[in-house]
Structures are given as structure tokens and as C-alpha cells.
Amino acid sequence: MGAGGGKGTGATTYREAMREALREALRSDDRVFLMGEDVGRYGGCFGVSLGLLEEFGPERVRDTPLSESAFVGAGIGAALAGMRPIVEIMTVNFSLLALDQILNNAATLLHMSGGQLPVPLVIRTTTGAGRQLAAQHSHSLEGWYAHIPGLRVLAPATLEDARHMLAPALADPDPVLIFEHGSLYNASGELPPPTGPVDLDHAAVRRPGTDISLITYGGSLPKALAAADELASGGISAEVIDLRTLRPLDQAVIASSVARTHRAVVVDEAWRTGSLAAELSARIAEESFYDLDAPVERVCSAEVPIPYARRLEEAALPQTADVVAAVHRAVD
Amino acid sequence: MSVARPTRTRKDPALPKSGRRTRATKGDTDAGTPARHGAAGHRTDLLESMLRIRRFEERCVELYSAARIRGFVHLCIGEEAVAVGVNATLTPEDAVVSTYREHGHALARGIPAEAVMAEMYGRTTGCSGGRGGSMHLFDASRRFYGGNAIVAGGLPLAAGLALADRMRGQEHVTCCFFGDGAFAEGEFHETANLAALWNLPLLFLCENNLYAMGTALERHEAQTDLAMRAASYGMVAWAVDGMDVEAVERASRRAVEGVRAGAGPHFLELRTYRFRAHSMYDPDRYRHKAEVERWKERDPIALLTDRMRENGELDDGEPARIEQRVADGIDHAVEAAERAPEEPVGHLLHHVTSSPAEAVS
Numbered sequence: 001m002g003a004g005g006g007k008g009t010g011a012t013t014y015r016e017a018m019r020e021a022l023r024e025a026l027r028s029d030d031r032v033f034l035m036g037e038d039v040g041r042y043g044g045c046f047g048v049s050l051g052l053l054e055e056f057g058p059e060r061v062r063d064t065p066l067s068e069s070a071f072v073g074a075g076i077g078a079a080l081a082g083m084r085p086i087v088e089i090m091t092v093n094f095s096l097l098a099l100d101q102i103l104n105n106a107a108t109l110l111h112m113s114g115g116q117l118p119v120p121l122v123i124r125t126t127t128g129a130g131r132q133l134a135a136q137h138s139h140s141l142e143g144w145y146a147h148i149p150g151l152r153v154l155a156p157a158t159l160e161d162a163r164h165m166l167a168p169a170l171a172d173p174d175p176v177l178i179f180e181h182g183s184l185y186n187a188s189g190e191l192p193p194p195t196g197p198v199d200l201d202h203a204a205v206r207r208p209g210t211d212i213s214l215i216t217y218g219g220s221l222p223k224a225l226a227a228a229d230e231l232a233s234g235g236i237s238a239e240v241i242d243l244r245t246l247r248p249l250d251q252a253v254i255a256s257s258v259a260r261t262h263r264a265v266v267v268d269e270a271w272r273t274g275s276l277a278a279e280l281s282a283r284i285a286e287e288s289f290y291d292l293d294a295p296v297e298r299v300c301s302a303e304v305p306i307p308y309a310r311r312l313e314e315a316a317l318p319q320t321a322d323v324v325a326a327v328h329r330a331v332d
Numbered sequence: 333m334s335v336a337r338p339t340r341t342r343k344d345p346a347l348p349k350s351g352r353r354t355r356a357t358k359g360d361t362d363a364g365t366p367a368r369h370g371a372a373g374h375r376t377d378l379l380e381s382m383l384r385i386r387r388f389e390e391r392c393v394e395l396y397s398a399a400r401i402r403g404f405v406h407l408c409i410g411e412e413a414v415a416v417g418v419n420a421t422l423t424p425e426d427a428v429v430s431t432y433r434e435h436g437h438a439l440a441r442g443i444p445a446e447a448v449m450a451e452m453y454g455r456t457t458g459c460s461g462g463r464g465g466s467m468h469l470f471d472a473s474r475r476f477y478g479g480n481a482i483v484a485g486g487l488p489l490a491a492g493l494a495l496a497d498r499m500r501g502q503e504h505v506t507c508c509f510f511g512d513g514a515f516a517e518g519e520f521h522e523t524a525n526l527a528a529l530w531n532l533p534l535l536f537l538c539e540n541n542l543y544a545m546g547t548a549l550e551r552h553e554a555q556t557d558l559a560m561r562a563a564s565y566g567m568v569a570w571a572v573d574g575m576d577v578e579a580v581e582r583a584s585r586r587a588v589e590g591v592r593a594g595a596g597p598h599f600l601e602l603r604t605y606r607f608r609a610h611s612m613y614d615p616d617r618y619r620h621k622a623e624v625e626r627w628k629e630r631d632p633i634a635l636l637t638d639r640m641r642e643n644g645e646l647d648d649g650e651p652a653r654i655e656q657r658v659a660d661g662i663d664h665a666v667e668a669a670e671r672a673p674e675e676p677v678g679h680l681l682h683h684v685t686s687s688p689a690e691a692v693s
Contacts, residue, residue: 113464
């Protein structure tokens with residue numbers, strides 16, 4: 001487990017892990033280039049690409065105008081022509097300005113062309129709340145993208161995944177969206193040496209347990225793990241599942257966990273209505289109904305645009321205490 | 333409602349007064365017709381190419397009425413000179429991005445009529461495997477990147493194709509067709525700025541047919557001089573008589589040469605007109621019949637035919653021979669589409685991702 005914990009000797013941050021992944025991609029493949037708003041001279045709006053312009057030059061670390069639709073579409077076109085672009089969009093809220101290109105072109109061209117035009121594009125963007133950035137920089141819309149056939153949607157929540165998911169994403173012949181939760185960039189810890197190729201198809205059990213399955217991803221993973229710690233001291237053994245890939249969902253890991261624990265809580269920072277949490281709950285109901293000893297619980301954001309004031313923002317978001325309370329509802 | 337008139341174009345400033353000799357290039361591919369020699373032969377090629385598009389679409393109308401093809405079908409009848417004139421200036425390595433009104437662009441690019449017609453039928457032999465239909469014709473082998481039915485949605489993609497070619501040092505040109513309606517979309521302006529800023533090898537081809545579906549140009553644009561607006565981004569831009577296939581070809585050749593030479597994006601406003609309604613669903617209530625009839629006096633096919641007759645380049649029997657060849661080709665395409673297999677329903681989930689359908693969750 002990388003995310004969370006203090007920065008010690010030899011520690012690396014999520015931000016640095018992602019930067020190293022970008023560096024490795026740019027070094028190992030001439031077709032790879034990075035483009036987006038302020039990825040070059042500024043060093044990336046969250047500092048992820050700091051230093052890459054100096055190392056790889058302005059052709060391959062390419063600052064763009066504030067034209068999300070044009071530069072995302074340009075990424076799609078460049079991918080069609082054989083390049084391997086990595087397009088950075090500052091935040092998921094801004095990605096809406098490029099939604100036409102992502103849905104109507106990136107996700108659709110392969111099918112609409114009868115299989116002639118795969119789009120090997122990677123889009124990285126920041127998602128989530130927790131930094132008092134208010135309602136136009138804080139939402140968790142990755143579930144909307146997970147709705148779309150033709151896209152692969154990733155949510156690296158650990159240092160290992162921040163470091164190692166990019167290479168297989170670039171190797172994927174189809175468009176891949178990577179959602180980096182803003183609260184994770186400063187997470188630090190020891191990055192263990194790679195143990196083999198990282199797969200993008202499977203969820204991971206981050207903490208085994210026997211009494212209940214906490215199913216989560218991205219920025220909510222540290223909260224779910226903290227909840228599991230707290231529950232353990234009260235004698236409840238919670239299994240924590242990190243989805244890692246939001247589309248396609250790893251149904252097998254979820255079903256096998258619920259078959260063992262007989263209870264499930266879905267923790268998703270997006271709004272509850274029409275959400276990924278709703279999809280997960282429906283799938284558990286479809287696949288695991290007879291394994292369940294209690295209704296599926298959901299812990300999601302309040303149905304409100306994320307507010308600025310700290311107390312209000314904290315109240316809007318799923319917190320560790322909310323997860324613990326949901327577990328008690330399911331178990332007691 | 334004011335009646336729009338055919339526009340006299342400015343003289344192409346870079347061309348010698350005598351007019352440049354045109355020549356067929358490798359890209360001037362009409363499937364099944366070898367390129368003819370000399371200026372007169374080339375004009376015959378242009379004529380036959382335009383006629384093939386015209387007759388193909390007229391057949392589409394019949395087939396639509398007979399319910400053999402369905403969906404939205406947008407005809408370019410009246411606009412053939414744009415597709416044919418531009419395509420005559422491209423090489424096979426150049427890329428083309430088009431709109432939902434793209435039968436003409438596809439045929440002029442050399443996609444066989446059989447593959448286009450089979451796509452209209454939704455058959456497995458269609459150029460998009462039956463997934464796209466009339467609005468989404470694709471042919472990766474000819475670098476024909478569709479068939480985009482989101483107005484201006486093809487423009488960012490075209491910028492990326494051009495960017496990739498530039499980054500790899502390839503002297504290809506990406507041509508992007510779009511309509512006057514795209515001028516009201518942000519994607520046009522974002523792409524125009526990006527292409528000029530990055531000096532991309534991109535040719536903007538605005539088919540100004542004076543209507544964004546049913547909304548007349550002066551009702552959707554505050555400033556209707558489109559070439560001037562494009563020029564404001566720092567691109568070479570000018571307006572061309574889009575009804576004169578040779579004027580289109582001359583302008584396109586000059587623009588393509590400029591783009592290929594590294595002079596950055598160029599823009600052509602191709603002033604044209606569709607003789608038919610917006611789509612097969614459109615009752616065409618928003619324009620006067622007199623306006624349509626006035627434009628028909630400048631029918632691009634009649635214009636070229638008359639010119640060739642005046643030049644003594646078209647003997648009495650030639651038009652009939654061309655018509656016969658064109659009709660035979662379309663008959664063959666329709667027969668082939670009628671016989672072609674339908675895609676099995678079991679293949680429904682194919683091509684959603686590159687991995688097998690079972691992996692899709």
C-alpha cells in the first residue's frame with residue numbers, strides 16, 4: 001500500500017510516481033508525446049510534468065491553448081495517424097468541454113468505422129474534491145465516462161498504480177482515461193520494485209477481511225482503509241476492494257468477495273443518483289443476491305454542487321466515519 | 333426572406349492570367365476509370381467524376397423511397413464540383429476528414445461505389461461494415477477518416493492527423509471539409525487557432541452552401557465573410573466559386589502546395605449550393621424555389637459540359653458514353669449491395685473495443 005503515510009527516506013509521492021511513468025513512456029517510445037494546458041513551462045497544473053519540457057523539448061511536451069475540444073480531438077487524430085498521445089486535461093470538470101470529442105470520436109470511431117480506426121489515446125485528468133476548490137473544480141464525473149462503451153477508465157489509487165498503469169494504458173489500442181484524485185498527489189511512501197506487468201483488467205483486494213466488503217476506488221480508498229482499521233479495533237473484519245479499473249468492471253473479484261463476506265458497502269465520491277455506486281449495487285443484486293445477508297449500503301457525496309466552505313465540503317463528501325456507520329448498519 | 337444569389341468569386345490572385353494547366357494526380361482516383369491525358373482528358377475525368385456522384389445520389393433517392401436504404405441521407409447534389417475539384421489535387425497519402433454530407437467526398441476519394449452503396453444498405457461489405465451508414469463512411473486504406481455527423485466535430489481530429497504527420501516529418505496534407513454552419517461552433521475556432529499557432533499542414537475546406545440545415549447564413553452569422561474571418565487567425569484564406577470545378581481545383585492545388593511547403597494551414601471558402609433539401613426528411617420550406625432555380629443555372633456539371641463543348645473537347649457521343657459507364661457502375665453497386673450478406677447479429681458487440689467482445693463489461 002503506497003497511498004497515505006508520511007514521507008520518509010526513499011519515499012516517493014504519487015505525483016512523482018506519475019511523473020516517472022510519463023518520463024519512462026517518453027523515453028521508451030518516440031510516438032509518445034504529452035500535451036495539454038500548462039504541461040510544459042508551468043510544469044503541469046498539479047506539478048506532475050515538472051521538468052519534462054526541459055528533458056524532452058516542446059514538440060513532445062506540448063503546451064496547448066485553453067481549447068479542450070481542439071487538443072483532445074487533436075490527440076484522437078494523432079492517435080489515428082499512429083502516434084501515442086497522452087493528453088492532460090486539468091480537471092474532470094473541464095473535460096466536459098471535450099466531451100464531444102471523447103464520446104463522439106474517441107469512443108465511437110472504432111465501431112462506426114467497422115473496426116478500421118482504433119484510437120490509442122491516453123487522457124489523464126484530475127478528479128475529486130477535498131481541497132476547497134468549490135463546484136467547478138471538485139466533482140467526480142469518472143462514472144459518467146464509465147458509462148461509455150469503447151472507453152477504458154482507470155482510477156489509480158496507490159503509488160504502484162500511479163507508477164505502473166500508464167505503460168499498459170499506452171499499449172492499449174483503445175482510448176484510456178486515467179482519473180487521478182487530487183487528494184492523492186501528495187500521498188507518499190516507499191515504492192516497491194515492480195513485480196511484473198500491471199494488468200488493467202482486475203480489481204485488487206487491498207486488505208483482506210471476512211465480515212464485509214468495502215468496494216471503492218481512487219481518492220476514497222484511503223478513507224475505506226482507515227475505516228477498516230477502525231472497524232478492526234471493534235472486532236469487524238472488513239475486506240477493502242480497490243476497483244482500479246472503472247470500465248470494464250471486474251465483476252469476478254466483487255462477486256467472490258461478497259460470496260465470502262455476505263455484506264457490501266460501496267464507497268464512491270460521486271453523487272449517488274445514477275452513479276457508479278448505483279451500477280455496482282445493481283450488479284451485486286444481480287449476481288450475488290443469494291449471498292447477501294444485508295442490503296447493499298452506499299456511501300456517496302451529498303447531492304449538492306461541492307461547496308467551498310471547509311465544514312460544508314467535508315459534510316458533502318464521504319468520510320471515514322460515514323463508512324464505519326454504513327458498515328454498522330449492514331452488520332448490526 | 334432575401335434571395336441569395338450565386339457569388340462571383342475574386343480572381344485567384346496567385347495564378348497566371350492564362351490559367352494553370354491542370355493534371356491528374358495519383359489521388360484523382362475514380363474507381364475503374366483510368367486517368368485520361370491532357371487538359372481536355374482531365375476535364376473529361378472531372379466531368380465523369382461529378383456525374384458519378386450526381387447519378388449515385390439520384391439512385392439513393394430512389395432507393396430511399398423504396399425503403400432499401402434508411403436513416404438520415406444528406407445529398408450533395410449541386411455541390412459535386414467541391415468534392416471532385418479538391419480530390420483532384422490530393423495524393424493517396426494525404427488525409428481527408430469529412431462531414432455527414434460526404435457521399436461525394438468518398439466517391440471522389442476513390443472509395444468504390446460498391447462499398448459506399450453496401451454501407452447505405454447496412455451490409456457487411458459496406459465501407460464501415462454496416463455500422464456507419466450514409467453519415468459515417470470510412471476507408472482507412474485511403475486515409476478517409478469519415479463521415480462526422482457532429483457539425484465541426486471533425487476539425488479537431490483533422491488537426492491531430494496533421495500534427496502527427498508534421499511530427500513525423502511526413503509532407504502529407506490533411507483536408508477537412510465542413511459547412512458554413514460550423515462557423516458558429518467553438519470547435520471550428522479552437523481548431524483554426526490551434527492549427528495556425530502550430531503551423532499545421534491542414535487545409536480547411538468550408539463548403540458554404542448558405543444554409544446551416546434550414547437557417548440561412550445571414551441568420552446564423554453576424555459576419556458572413558467567412559474567408560475574412562478565417563484569415564483573422566493568421567491563415568491564408570480566400571473564397572472560390574464552388575460551382576466551377578476547375579476554379580475549385582486551381583484554388584485547392586495552390587492551397588495544397590502552400591500547406592505541403594510548410595506555409596501552415598490554408599482556408600478555402602467554397603461557395604456552393606445544394607439543389608436538394610438538407611436531408612430526405614426535410615420539406616425544404618425555408619428557401620424560395622426561385623432561389624434554387626437560380627442556382628441550378630450554375631449547375632457544376634452543365635457548366636463544365638458547356639465549357640468543354642465550347643472548347644470542342646466533347647464530341648456528340650461522349651456524354652452518352654459517360655452516362656452509360658456511370659449508370660453501369662451504379663447498377664453494379666446496387667446489385668452487389670442487394671446480394672451482399674448482412675452482418676450477423678452475433679457480431680453486434682464487435683469493434684466496441686479492440687479486444688474480443690466477451691471482455692466488454
